[in-house]
Amino acid sequence: xxxxxxxVAVLIFLFWQISDLKIEKxxxxxxxxSLRSNLVYFLGAVAFLFLNYFFEVFKWFLLANHLEAxxxxxxxxxxxxxxxxxLLTPLMIGDFLGRSLSFKKENKTAAMGSNLFNxxxxxxxxxxxxxxxxxxxxxxxxxxxxxxxxxxxxxFGISTVLGLFFVFKFRISWSFLWKLNFFKxxxxxxxxxxxxxxxxxxxxxxxxxxxxxxxxIQFLLFYISFGIQLPFLIIxxxxxxxLLIKTIGGGLNVFGDLTIREFVxxxxxxxxxxxxxxxxxxxxxxxxxxxxxxxxxxxFIKPKI
Numbered sequence: 001x002x003x004x005x006x007x008v009a010v011l012i013f014l015f016w017q018i019s020d021l022k023i024e025k026x027x028x029x030x031x032x033x034s035l036r037s038n039l040v041y042f043l044g045a046v047a048f049l050f051l052n053y054f055f056e057v058f059k060w061f062l063l064a065n066h067l068e069a070x071x072x073x074x075x076x077x078x079x080x081x082x083x084x085x086x087l088l089t090p091l092m093i094g095d096f097l098g099r100s101l102s103f104k105k106e107n108k109t110a111a112m113g114s115n116l117f118n119x120x121x122x123x124x125x126x127x128x129x130x131x132x133x134x135x136x137x138x139x140x141x142x143x144x145x146x147x148x149x150x151x152x153x154x155x156f157g158i159s160t161v162l163g164l165f166f167v168f169k170f171r172i173s174w175s176f177l178w179k180l181n182f183f184k185x186x187x188x189x190x191x192x193x194x195x196x197x198x199x200x201x202x203x204x205x206x207x208x209x210x211x212x213x214x215x216x217i218q219f220l221l222f223y224i225s226f227g228i229q230l231p232f233l234i235i236x237x238x239x240x241x242x243l244l245i246k247t248i249g250g251g252l253n254v255f256g257d258l259t260i261r262e263f264v265x266x267x268x269x270x271x272x273x274x275x276x277x278x279x280x281x282x283x284x285x286x287x288x289x290x291x292x293x294x295x296x297x298x299x300f301i302k303p304k305i
Contacts, residue, residue: 031281034227045221046289048214053079053294055211059121059204060099063114066196067107078102082115083295117196118204120170123247124163125208129216130244131156133237140233156244168201215243219286226282230272238268261287 035042061075070078078099086094100111134156138149196204219239220232228235242264265283266276 031226031278035225038225038227041221042225045218045225048218048221049289049293052211052214052218052290055207055214059118059207060115062200062203063118064103064111066114067110068103070102074102080294080297084299086295117170117201118208121167121201121205121208122211124167124205125212126240126243126247127156127163128160128209129212129240130247131160133240133244136233137237137241167205168198171195212240212243215290216240218290222282222286226278226285228269228274228278228282230269230274234272238265241268 057072057076057079060079061070061072064070064075064078078101081101082095082098084094085098096112096115099115100108103111131153134149134152138146138153141149216236216239220235223230223235242261245264246260262280262283265279269279270276
């Protein structure tokens, strides 16, 4: 309920900020001209989409094979199925359900637990890069902004240290569900606890960090291709701040994700004299290619029967 109210508030503020904007034909002409001049950067950003989802599928391939033997294609279908079902469902519920559908009945709950660990690692990666971005922002800011950022730097610094401990100590047990007759058929008692060793946990975490690095490279290439000329450090801070707030705010679904991205991007980059209208368009393009396009692909890729 709190996340829903937050999303509504963000949506209202975003609408208020952009309600008077007029995105004219001349803007699109200028953006298209920039794309033609920087086509290599744009195509490079699109190409990184495949590396982005390779890391995600590879993580799921490793996690899934702790429960059942799956090949890379089957793992890819699981991920796309989760994206497809999660299109409109809130709080990643569709992603958890979608990825578990292909598992045997007794392994479905454990599969959702594995996906929860995957989500925790990706969230930690976002937290880590978000902390770096806030720390760097604090270091390069004037005294007034430094004072405002000191508490967030402290909070996220502590959270980053504690989060690493949580990743390596996280366990989950579904034993309490044995008390509910409905869940008993879905639970295999030998797989109710995520007993991953630290080496395996580190592997999933490193793949999550690699995926976040790919996000950063993609954003940089997209921004360059649309003619946004800012120092790399500012883009790095803005991108990871956007990802951090989006993760903390928790967009209710794919469309909620877009709303928060637009709101944070506009309010950060306008401080560095970037045209709000350009940020609005570019953020939408990045969201469409990185998030919505894989969802569309998921509708056309069906598992073999």
